[in-house]
Every structure is written in C-alpha cells, then in structure tokens.
Amino acid sequence: MTERLLEVTDLKKHYPVRAGVLRRQVGTVHSVDGVSFSLGAGETLGLVGESGCGKSTVARSVLRLIEPTSGQIRLDGEDITHLSKTALRRHRRSMQIVFQDPFASLNPRMIAGDIVGEPLAVHGLASGKALEARVAKLFEQVGLRPDQMRNFPHQFSGGQRQRICIARALALGPRLIVCDEPVSALDVSIQAQVINLLIDLQKQHGFSYLFIAHDLAVVAHISHRVAVMYLGRIVEIADKDELFRNPRHPYTQALLASVPIANPLAKKLAPLVDGDVPSPVNPPPGCAFHTRCRFAMERCRIERPVLMDAGDGHQVACLLNDGTGQSQ
Amino acid sequence: MADTSDLVLDVKNLKTVFFTNSGLFKAVDDVSFTVSRGETLAIVGESGCGKSVTALSLMRLVPDPPGRIVGGTVTLEDTDLLALSEAEMRKIRGDRISMIFQEPMTSLNPVMRIGDQIVEAVRLHRNLSSREAQNIAVEMLRLVRIPEPVRRAREYPHQLSGGMRQRAMIAMALACRPALLIADEPTTALDVTIQAQILALILDLQKELGTGLVLITHDLGVVAQTAQRVIVMYAGRKVEEASVEALFAAPKHPYTRGLMASIPAVPASGVAAPERLNEISGTVPSLVRLPKGCAFAPRCTLAIKRCEAEYPPLTDWGGGHLAACWRAAEVAEVA
Ligand SMILES: Nc1ncnc2c1ncn2[C@@H]1O[C@H](COP(=O)(O)OP(=O)(O)OP(=O)(O)O)[C@@H](O)[C@H]1O
Ligand code: SF4
Numbered sequence: 075m076t077e078r079l080l081e082v083t084d085l086k087k088h089y090p091v092r093a094g095v096l097r098r099q100v101g102t103v104h105s106v107d108g109v110s111f112s113l114g115a116g117e118t119l120g121l122v123g124e125s126g127c128g129k130s131t132v133a134r135s136v137l138r139l140i141e142p143t144s145g146q147i148r149l150d151g152e153d154i155t156h157l158s159k160t161a162l163r164r165h166r167r168s169m170q171i172v173f174q175d176p177f178a179s180l181n182p183r184m185i186a187g188d189i190v191g192e193p194l195a196v197h198g199l200a201s202g203k204a205l206e207a208r209v210a211k212l213f214e215q216v217g218l219r220p221d222q223m224r225n226f227p228h229q230f231s232g233g234q235r236q237r238i239c240i241a242r243a244l245a246l247g248p249r250l251i252v253c254d255e256p257v258s259a260l261d262v263s264i265q266a267q268v269i270n271l272l273i274d275l276q277k278q279h280g281f282s283y284l285f286i287a288h289d290l291a292v293v294a295h296i297s298h299r300v301a302v303m304y305l306g307r308i309v310e311i312a313d314k315d316e317l318f319r320n321p322r323h324p325y326t327q328a329l330l331a332s333v334p335i336a337n338p339l340a341k342k343l344a345p346l347v348d349g350d351v352p353s354p355v356n357p358p359p360g361c362a363f364h365t366r367c368r369f370a371m372e373r374c375r376i377e378r379p380v381l382m383d384a385g386d387g388h389q390v391a392c393l394l395n396d397g398t399g400q401s402q
Numbered sequence: 403m404a405d406t407s408d409l410v411l412d413v414k415n416l417k418t419v420f421f422t423n424s425g426l427f428k429a430v431d432d433v434s435f436t437v438s439r440g441e442t443l444a445i446v447g448e449s450g451c452g453k454s455v456t457a458l459s460l461m462r463l464v465p466d467p468p469g470r471i472v473g474g475t476v477t478l479e480d481t482d483l484l485a486l487s488e489a490e491m492r493k494i495r496g497d498r499i500s501m502i503f504q505e506p507m508t509s510l511n512p513v514m515r516i517g518d519q520i521v522e523a524v525r526l527h528r529n530l531s532s533r534e535a536q537n538i539a540v541e542m543l544r545l546v547r548i549p550e551p552v553r554r555a556r557e558y559p560h561q562l563s564g565g566m567r568q569r570a571m572i573a574m575a576l577a578c579r580p581a582l583l584i585a586d587e588p589t590t591a592l593d594v595t596i597q598a599q600i601l602a603l604i605l606d607l608q609k610e611l612g613t614g615l616v617l618i619t620h621d622l623g624v625v626a627q628t629a630q631r632v633i634v635m636y637a638g639r640k641v642e643e644a645s646v647e648a649l650f651a652a653p654k655h656p657y658t659r660g661l662m663a664s665i666p667a668v669p670a671s672g673v674a675a676p677e678r679l680n681e682i683s684g685t686v687p688s689l690v691r692l693p694k695g696c697a698f699a700p701r702c703t704l705a706i707k708r709c710e711a712e713y714p715p716l717t718d719w720g721g722g723h724l725a726a727c728w729r730a731a732e733v734a735e736v737a
C-alpha cells in the first residue's frame with residue numbers, strides 16, 4: 075500500500091431547496107451524500123459518473139473551495155476540514171486544480187507568462203529574472219515555447235490553453251492536482267496530447283491526481299484506481315483493470331455497456347438501463363439506483379447499501395449476493 | 403453499394419464559403435457524397451472541419467451573410483435543392499428533409515406545448531384537421547418511446563429532461579416521414595447511458611421508416627456502432643470515405659489513422675490499456691491560411707515534399723474506399 079496522501083471520510087454536501095415567498099425549505103439537494111475514498115502518493119484516482127452525480131462537488135470540497143456539510147478531509151494525516159483560511163494557506167500550495175474550460179479559467183488581459191508565474195509571485199517565492207526563468211522552465215515542461223510567454227490567452231489554441239493551466243498548477247510544486255474534466259472541451263487529437271502530458275508529468279514529479287471525467291475511456295487510460303459515482307454516492311471503487319474486467323455494480327455495468335466501441339465488429343449498443351437519472355433533490359430511498367436497476371429486489375427500495383469489500387479491495391455498494399454485487 | 407435508384411441524397415462538389423473579418427475561407431470545399439434509402443452515413447472530424455456547415459448547406463440554412471453556397475449540387479430524391487426559391491425550400495424542410503441538433507432547444511419553442519409543436523409542424527405540410535394532427539403527435543411521441551405520451555404532449559419543453567427533449571425533437575423531425583434526416587451531434591450533450599438509448603432509438607426508427615440518415619459526430623465509437631458508411635473531413639475537405647468495416651479495418655488517410663490511434667478506449671476484458679496514447683502533434687490549421695498542398699501535411703508523419711506543394715486528389719483504392727493522400731497506398735505498411 076502506498077502512503078495515503080488524501081483521505082476523505084463520509085463527505086456530504088447538501089443544499090436546501092427553497093420555494094415560495096417565505097423561502098421555506100421544500101427539499102434538499104443531496105449533491106454529495108456520504109463519499110469516502112483515499113488517494114495514495116503518486117496515485118491517480120479516477121472519479122466517473124454522469125452529469126450531476128456530484129463529481130465536481132467532491133473535487134471542490136476536497137480543495138475547500140466549498141464547505142462540506144459534514145465529513146472529514148485529511149491531507150497527509152492532518153484534518154483540514156475546518157482549518158481557517160490562514161491555516162489553509164499553507165496547504166494551498168500542495169493542492170491545485172485544473173478545470174474543464176481553459177477559456178474561462180484564464181484572465182484574458184494577462185499575458186501567459188504572468189498567468190503561470192502569478193502563484194510564485196503571490197507566495198513570494200520568486201521575482202524578477204528568477205521568476206522569469208522559473209516560468210520559462212514551466213513552459214517547457216508542458217510543451218510550450220518560452221517565447222510564447224508574452225502572448226495573451228486568445229492567441230493560444232484550446233489545447234495550448236489547457237497547457238497554460240497545467241503549468242500554472244505545477245508552479246508551486248503541488249502534491250495533489252485535482253483535474254475536473256480537463257480534456258472534455260478539447261478535440262480528440264488534442265485530448266491525447268494533454269493526457270500524455272499529465273501522465274508524463276506525474277512520472278517526473280510523483281504527485282497524485284484526483285481525475286474527474288464523464289468519459290470512461292479517458293479515465294480508464296489515466297487512472298490507477300477508479301471510483302464510480304451515482305447520485306452523490308460512490309457505488310463502486312476498484313483497481314482500474316479489475317473494475318473494467320469485472321464490474322460488479324449494475325450501474326457500472328450499464329455505464330460500460332453504453333460506451334460506443336470504436337470497432338464495427340464489436341457488440342452493437344445495448345442500453346442496459348432505461349429512463350433518466352432521478353433528481354438529486356430527495357433522491358430515491360434505499361439504493362439510489364433501484365429505479366433503473368435490472369436486478370432490483372424489494373430490499374433495494376428500502377435498505378441503503380454501503381460500500382463493502384467484494385474481495386481484493388474491490389468495493390461495491392449493492393445488495394445483490396450478500397452485498398458483493400453482480401458478476402457479469 | 404446501393405443501387406442508384408435507391409438514392410435519397412446526392413451531393414456533388416458542394417462548396418460553401420464564409421466572408422469574415424479575417425478573410426474569406428472555404429468551410430466546405432468540393433465535398434461529394436450520397437445517401438441511400440435506409441442508410442446511415444456518418445460525417446466525422448474535429449471541431450471546425452465543416453461538418454455542421456455541410457449539414458446547414460443541405461438544409462439551405464447557412465447564414466447569409468457571412469456564408470454562401472458557391473458551388474455544387476444537392477439533389478434530394480429528384481429535386482435540386484440549390485435551385486429552389488426560399489419559399490419552395492420552406493415546403494421541403496421539415497417534410498422531405500429534417501434536421502435535429504445537439505441542443506434540442508434550438509428547434510423547440512420554449513413557450514409552446516410539445517404536442518402543439520408537432521401538430522404545427524405536421525399541419526404546415528399536410529392538409530389535416532387539428533384532430534388528425536393531434537393523433538399523429540401522440541403517435542409520434544409514443545414512437546420515440548416517451549412514456550405517457552398523451553400527458554407529455556400537454557407539457558412544455560422545460561418540463562422534460564434532456565433525454566426526453568431530444569426524443570421530442572426527434573418526434574417532430576420525423577412526424578412527416580422525411581426521406582432524409584440529418585442529425586448533427588444529436589447525443590453529444592447527453593450522458594452516456596442516455597446517449598445509448600437515443601442512438602438505439604434513432605437507428606430503430608430509421609429502419610422502421612426507411613429514412614436516409616446523415617449522422618454528424620466527432621466520436622468514432624458512435625460511427626462504428628451506427629453507420630454503414632463514413633466520410634472523414636479535415637479542414638473543410640473530405641479526406642476519406644469508406645464503409646465502416648473498411649475504414650476501421652484499414653484507414654487509408656494518415657489523419658484517420660492518427661485519430662483512431664489517439665482515442666482512449668475502454669479496455670477490453672483482459673487487455674491492459676497502453677502506457678501512452680498516440681498523439682497527432684500540432685493543431686488544426688486555420689481555414690483562412692491553409693497550406694497550399696495537403697492541409698494535414700504540417701502534422702503528418704508521412705509527409706514528403708510533394709505533400710506541401712500539391713493537394714492530393716481523392717482516389718478510389720477499391721470498393722469505394724476513397725482517400726486523398728499522396729501516400730495512401732503505403733499508409734498501412736508504414737505506420
Ligand atoms: N456563421 C459563421 N460565420 C463565420 N464562420 C463560420 C460560421 N459558421 C461556421 N463558421 C466556420 O466554418 C468552419 C466550419 O465550421 P463547422 O461549424 O461546420 O464545424 P464543425 O465541423 O461542425 O465543428 P464542431 O465539431 O465544433 O461542431 C469553422 O471554421 C467555423 O468557424
Ligand atoms: S498527402 Fe502527404 S501530408 Fe497529406 S496525409 Fe498524405 S502523406 Fe500526409
């Protein structure tokens with residue numbers, strides 16, 4: 075077992091839903107509803123799920139960009155869940171985030187070199203010539219030319235802009251980089267460039283990624299372990315190869331069966347689930363997936379399954395077969 | 403190859419240009435293809451390669467200005483669409499040729515009930531009583547597998563989920579049983595489990611109704627699972643065309659080959675994902691400043707002198723497998 079860099083325990087984020095003139099609370103959005111996982115040093119944990127399942131809320135809570143309703147976040151063994159802004163500053167350097175939209179996350183009026191160098195300057199780690207040299211080095215690391223430091227964001231392509239975001243995230247020598255859909259906005263041929271870059275940088279620097287994406291193939295590629303979320307909960311978590319070889323949660327199975335395979339000779343699309351994802355406002359009781367599950371039993375409507383080990387660290391939250399889910 | 407009497411659509415040498423501040427460019431440059439009854443033709447390529455402008459050209463919906471169709475013919479069954487007046491075209495749109503979009507709200511009216519929208523679309527083209535049209539609307543909603551169609555017909559678009567809205571748009575597009583349906587990234591905005599449902603639905607309906615389908619996507623997985631034939635576009639041009647089987651078995655254009663190698667795949671059982679993905683280096687060129695020769699040359703690992711000087715002609719490499727590349731014959735061996 076690798077050293078635990080990040081431990082998240084029973085994380086919850088609920089938002090009240092208010093309505094009417096009196097703004098009375100009429101419901102609760104269970105954005106994240108009891109999520110636990112850990113992440114080792116140098117490890118990549120992929121977090122997959124469909125829109126609205128709570129992936130980004132987990133990411134933002136881990137970084138304390140939003141305050142969780144309850145639960146615990148430990149970084150390097152230290153509980154950071156309730157640290158004050160000043161106390162948190164020390165940890166800010168070790169945790170960085172790369173967002174989906176490289177267009178929205180860059181200040182259009184700043185030159186690229188200043189964008190990348192800003193964290194170093196703000197933390198008083200470098201200035202003048204030394205700062206410029208550090209930034210030039212960061213540019214090279216992410217495959218940009220140092221002479222591009224003078225250019226503005228609009229002068230870069232989407233893929234290059236994402237490289238700028240990555241360079242900025244690298245600047246302070248983080249130990250954890252949260253990537254929230256970092257390649258979803260990019261073209262296929264450019265996605266591969268950015269994924270390879272992220273893999274290479276991890277090999278060089280040994281940091282960990284919490285890698286969030288809706289694209290299973292992308293996650294399958296970059297992750298060591300994968301967690302699948304559905305309606306605010308992790309329904310399955312396992313080593314990557316194990317998860318794709320032997321998915322045990324009916325939702326994971328449906329998700330995998332839904333991905334169109336780029337091979338005309340492979341099995342044609344066979345949707346294993348009907349209907350839509352229910353609303354996270356007052357989600358279904360029991361197993362949140364029971365409304366769409368092919369195997370749902372009476373118990374599933376009442377009892378909420380918890381993540382249980384189905385063997386070799388493969389955890390699944392499903393009541394089938396004594397809580398070990400369903401083998402395919 | 404389908405027999406030509408079965409052709410629903412025949413596009414020849416289509417050329418659509420845009421006049422912009424940064425200059426004139428050809429968004430669609432000399433593109434030809436055909437679609438037979440009941441056939442699915444996929445158009446695939448990266449952002450900005452001209453897929454949507456091709457679709458809008460077929461519909462005669464290219465915004466003018468800044469765009470204009472400047473060449474070619476588009477023949478739908480026996481009608482030359484580019485020769486029609488706007489009034490004549492309006493009669494055909496939504497009747498014999500229909501289009502669905504990535505974002506259903508581009509074609510749904512937010513303040514009109516779903517059922518009424520279908521009724522309106524049908525009555526625009528068919529001389530039917532409101533009662534008859536209403537029956538068709540409910541029938542269409544049932545056909546696209548919207549549960550409780552009678553109740554749903556009375557709802558407004560915002561009351562439906564994204565997947566349901568997409569179904570409603572499909573119902574509207576197919577209400578007059580068009581000969582050709584164009585679907586521009588119809589599932590890109592949807593979650594993967596919903597995407598699978600919608601794609602399966604489109605294919606089922608197409609089979610049932612015998613509609614010709616042009617499916618635009620950037621996802622090679624969607625192509626493989628839905629189409630019979632594919633065209634690959636790069637920088638406004640068709641660079642390859644083949645049956646899906648032939649294309650995936652042995653792509654002839656280095657761009658297609660690169661694209662296939664660069665997509666991450668969900669690992670098949672027992673196969674470990676490769677360490678690194680293959681990349682296509684560089685970026686898509688600006689259409690305003692295209693290289694003189696092959697537009698892919700600056701990114702192509704096989705490029706030779708000739709590629710920079712002369713645009714490679716589209717050549718048939720047998721069995722209707724076309725590719726525009728000076729080195730297409732060698733692609734399979736070299737890479
Ligand atoms: N209304 C317009 N005015 C100016 N240029 C346009 C307009 N519409 C499209 N273009 C340009 O035409 C080219 C082709 O665009 P098109 O929308 O067909 O690409 P696409 O292949 O559909 O891409 P995507 O995958 O992003 O949908 C692009 O360079 C685009 O910027
Ligand atoms: S024509 Fe030349 S540059 Fe273009 S794809 Fe073929 S080998 Fe590459």
Ligand SMILES: [Mg+2]
Nearest residue numbers: 453454455586
């Ligand atoms: Mg488009």
